[in-house]
Amino acid sequence: MRITVTRTGGFAGITRRAELESAGRPDGARLEELARTALDEGARSAPVGVADGFQYRIEVDGAPVYCADPKLTERLRELIRTVLKEGA
Secondary structure (H helix, E strand, O other): OEEEEEEEEOOOOOOEEEEEEOOOOOOHHHHHHHHHHHHHHOEOOOOOOOOOOEEEEEEEOOEEEEEEOOOOOHHHHHHHHHHHHHOO
């Protein structure tokens, strides 16, 4: 499963993008579970966030969903954090 996270907004307004492939990773099953959660919990259009907060576009095998600070579940935070930290 290919998971892409694009983070925009924040105080500096810098865009950050990273992508991960779950296949072959020791935590692949967990990432796929989190990605399915994102598809279920994410909005179909970009929500309004808070001033200086981050907005996220998460793509799971090309299917996009959106979310924004401060309304992220812990599962969405875990997925975003992992992809941005370990993805290319």
